[in-house]
Amino acid sequence: MMIPLNSAVLPQTVVPQILSVDPARPAQTVDTADSQSDELVPLPAKPTGDLASMVAQLRASEAGSHELNCLAVGIYFESKSEPLSGQLAVGDVIANRANSKGRFPPSYCGVLFQRGQFSFVRGHALPAVPRASRQWQTAVAIAQIVDRDLKASAAPRALFFHARRVSPGWKLTRVASIGNHIFYR
Structure with missing residues (x-):
């Protein structure tokens, strides 16, 4: 049976609109896929000011992606009671490991799940x-700052840290002491 063209219902293609805060800059998005969804969420505009101001601008209860969630969880459990600069340094250690080209797993989640590295x-x-x-919302903000490389850490290129109360006897280069943590590379 033939249906006249003017009475047929054709499927419509939905074209997503990209949101952009600054028309001169293309919008950035975060993949929120936890392997089941292809939804993209616009990132907040680039925060400005000192670290505390950036954290205030980026606080959220959802990290935005599975990898950012892993980074935020690492920051939360390792440094939630530390000063913001200490939380940033812990986040940078996780990111530095993920970017270390073969020395550690190549993702934030992989770094956290590497055997014997994180006690939580x-x-x-x-x-x-x-x-x-x-504290969780702050960890999410710090994770965004680390992932987007918006602020330099006071522990540059650090790959390891430990609490002040322990002395592992590492023969590594000490790069910083922030709050209750000591950072090394």
Whole structure:
């Protein structure tokens, strides 16, 4: 049976609109896929000011992607009670490891799950976090700052850190002491 063209219902193609805060700059997006969704969420505009101002501008309860969630979880469990500069340095250690070209796994999640590296990781799952808490939202903001390389760390190129209360006897170059952590490369 033939249907007249003017009475046929044709499928419509949905074309997503890209949101941009600055027309001179293309919009940046974050893949929120946790392997099941292809949804893209626009990133907040580039924050300005000192670290505290940037954190205030980027605080959120959702990290935006599986990898950023891993980075935020690492920051949260390793340094949630540390000063912002210490949280930034912990985040940078995770990022530096992920970018180390073969020395460590090439992703934030891979770095966290590397055997024996982070004491809060048990097996193949990350612990739950209270997503409504201010400390978690700060960790998400720090993760965004680290991932987007918006602020330099006070522990440049650090790959390791430990709490002040322990003395592992590492023969590494000490690069900084921030809050209750000592950083090395």
